[in-house]
Amino acid sequence: xxxxxxxxxxxxxxxTWSKEEDEAVMARLDAVHQKLTAQGRMGPSLRLLPTxxxxxxxxxxxxxILDGPFVETKEQLLGFYVxxxxxxxxxxxxxxxxxxxxxxxxxxEIRPIRLFLPGGDVSGAVTG
Amino acid sequence: xxxxxxIDAALTAARPQAMGALLRYFRDLDVAEEAxxxxxxRALSHWPRNGPPRDPAAWLILVGRNAGxxxxxxxSRLTALPPEDQLSDLSDAEAAEAERLDxxxxxxxxxxxxxxxxxxxxxxxQQVALALRIVSGLSVKQIARAFLVxxxxxxxxxxxxxxxxxxxDAPFEAPGPxxxxxxxxxxxxxxxxxxxxxxxxxxxxxxxxxxxxxxxIRLARLLLRLFPAEPEVMGLLALFLLxxxxxxxxxxxxxxxxxxxxxxxxxxxxxxILEGLALVDKAxxxxxxxxxxxxxxxxxxxxxxxxPEDTDWAEIxxxxxxxxxxxxxxxxxxxxxxxxxxxxxPEAALALIEPLAPRLSxxxxxxxxxxLFLMQLGRGLEAxxxxxxxxxxxxxxxxxxxxxxxxxxxxxxxxETG
Numbered sequence: 001x002x003x004x005x006x007x008x009x010x011x012x013x014x015x016t017w018s019k020e021e022d023e024a025v026m027a028r029l030d031a032v033h034q035k036l037t038a039q040g041r042m043g044p045s046l047r048l049l050p051t052x053x054x055x056x057x058x059x060x061x062x063x064x065i066l067d068g069p070f071v072e073t074k075e076q077l078l079g080f081y082v083x084x085x086x087x088x089x090x091x092x093x094x095x096x097x098x099x100x101x102x103x104x105x106x107x108x109e110i111r112p113i114r115l116f117l118p119g120g121d122v123s124g125a126v127t128g
Numbered sequence: 129x130x131x132x133x134x135i136d137a138a139l140t141a142a143r144p145q146a147m148g149a150l151l152r153y154f155r156d157l158d159v160a161e162e163a164x165x166x167x168x169x170r171a172l173s174h175w176p177r178n179g180p181p182r183d184p185a186a187w188l189i190l191v192g193r194n195a196g197x198x199x200x201x202x203x204s205r206l207t208a209l210p211p212e213d214q215l216s217d218l219s220d221a222e223a224a225e226a227e228r229l230d231x232x233x234x235x236x237x238x239x240x241x242x243x244x245x246x247x248x249x250x251x252x253x254q255q256v257a258l259a260l261r262i263v264s265g266l267s268v269k270q271i272a273r274a275f276l277v278x279x280x281x282x283x284x285x286x287x288x289x290x291x292x293x294x295x296x297d298a299p300f301e302a303p304g305p306x307x308x309x310x311x312x313x314x315x316x317x318x319x320x321x322x323x324x325x326x327x328x329x330x331x332x333x334x335x336x337x338x339x340x341x342x343x344x345i346r347l348a349r350l351l352l353r354l355f356p357a358e359p360e361v362m363g364l365l366a367l368f369l370l371x372x373x374x375x376x377x378x379x380x381x382x383x384x385x386x387x388x389x390x391x392x393x394x395x396x397x398x399x400x401i402l403e404g405l406a407l408v409d410k411a412x413x414x415x416x417x418x419x420x421x422x423x424x425x426x427x428x429x430x431x432x433x434x435x436p437e438d439t440d441w442a443e444i445x446x447x448x449x450x451x452x453x454x455x456x457x458x459x460x461x462x463x464x465x466x467x468x469x470x471x472x473x474p475e476a477a478l479a480l481i482e483p484l485a486p487r488l489s490x491x492x493x494x495x496x497x498x499x500l501f502l503m504q505l506g507r508g509l510e511a512x513x514x515x516x517x518x519x520x521x522x523x524x525x526x527x528x529x530x531x532x533x534x535x536x537x538x539x540x541x542x543x544e545t546g
Contacts (some may be wrong), residue, residue, distance in 0.1 A: 010138070010141070012141035012142075012349075013134070013137040013138060013141050015349060015351075016140065016141065016342075016346050017137070019344070019397070021133070048401070049399075049402065049406055050349070050406075051401045052349065052352045052353060052356060052362075053364070053403055053406040053407055053410065053411075063415075065514075067356050067357040068356040068357070069412065079526065087409050088406070088409040088410055088413060089413070112400055112402060112403070112406040114399045114403070115399070118209055
């Protein structure tokens with residue numbers, strides 16, 4: 001079984017870390033990543049930019065585009081995509097396509113990524 | 129991070145919100161500050177034992193308010209503070225109470241706090257010093273070092289600023305929408321000044337002043353949290369991030385200035401650039417351009433270029449023209465001339481800036497740029513005159529040294545051809 005581990009933390013504190021603090025945290029995390037990689041258990045991992053950099057798209061006949069993340073969402077996070085886009089407009093167009101293909105309630109949060117570690121192949125874990 | 133570092137980060141992050149609420153409650157800067165200090169001391173003794181509260185700002189507001197009220201009452205010997213053990217059990221109850229009291233006011237509180245610091249009666253330097261003291265909680269010593277003045281002089285400056293505000297009718301009531309927009313603009317200028325104090329420092333002062341850039345970024349983040357749909361706030365934060373991302377590449381080991389095109393782009397901080405680009409992208413979607421957005425868009429074009437020759441100078445020229453229309457200023461035209469020089473050569477750039485001479489005759493960068501264009505056109509003697517003027521007007525040793533380098537090159541070329 002594959003598990004996603006979603007990271008939560010206080011954005012006010014994390015995004016005001018100094019370069020040194022940030023690097024120290026990343027170095028400690030890297031030790032964990034390396035262990036997981038050696039064990040063949042490391043999949044893709046990423047770090048998002050802050051919620052203030054997010055844009056959201058609410059589904060509907062005419063999708064509604066809003067600044068910022070879902071502040072009070074009733075929906076649950078059910079998955080996510082990592083897509084390479086030239087700019088926000090292209091990312092929004094992709095989100096519109098996804099919304100058309102997957103109608104109903106809900107929406108998408110478009111959140112730029114700050115760091116992306118592609119990781120190894122852990123596909124065997126789905127069936128294994 | 130150690131426990132203490134975590135607490136320190138949480139206190140810093142909660143400060144504007146807590147100070148804003150305490151100021152509204154006590155209506156006195158000194159009482160509010162003292163109450164906040166008391167709350168922080170309590171946090172330092174309670175949080176390591178009981179773990180962090182759910183909402184640090186709410187905790188600090190409630191505990192600070194109790195401490196402040198107690199301070200006022202102590203003189204009349206009425207009631208004591210609640211017993212310590214009761215305080216430590218407040219974790220969730222106090223958050224709910226403070227939330228009910230202050231939740232809807234948070235935004236206005238912080239804005240009011242910032243606005244009080246941007247009091248129009250105060251000169252800009254005092255506004256910035258006061259904001260750094262009250263909103264950011266920098267020590268007088270830190271602020272004094274950043275402004276290169278003595279600690280007692282800065283202490284006096286801040287005390288005077290506080291007195292000036294205390295004497296007037298500081299607006300403690302919640303501002304209406306129109307006034308709020310006006311305040312936001314004033315606050316953005318103040319935060320911009322904080323950033324500029326840090327950014328325009330020479331290499332020797334850069335280390336002492338770098339925290340000012342970090343602080344301005346933190347304040348801009350706070351503003352964007354308060355106004356998530358304001359494209360100009362997005363632009364302001366983006367501008368800071370894109371400029372500050374280059375900090376490590378701006379000076380050489382001897383403190384000399386390194387021009388954008390000569391900087392080691394490997395030293396630029398990618399995460400900050402990425403965030404800046406994302407914010408510019410998001411802001412421009414609103415189709416409500418403003419000066420900060422345009423400046424950020426220009427910085428973004430530099431940030432996007434992997435090599436100097438990849439820079440989109442045509443687009444930069446266009447953006448400067450937009451900026452000129454928004455806020456006509458000879459300094460903006462001067463900046464545009466750099467793009468024009470890249471696009472159409474030094475002759476066109478020189479033609480653009482010559483008419484600015486009467487207004488910019490006392491401006492270091494005018495003579496520096498003019499000298500450079502003249503030098504590129506082979507008009508060595510005139511170039512030397514311009515560089516001499518520039519050196520006389522240099523603001524930092526690094527600026528003077530940079531011009532000296534051009535003069536040396538002129539000298540060398542003169543010898544070769546002569």
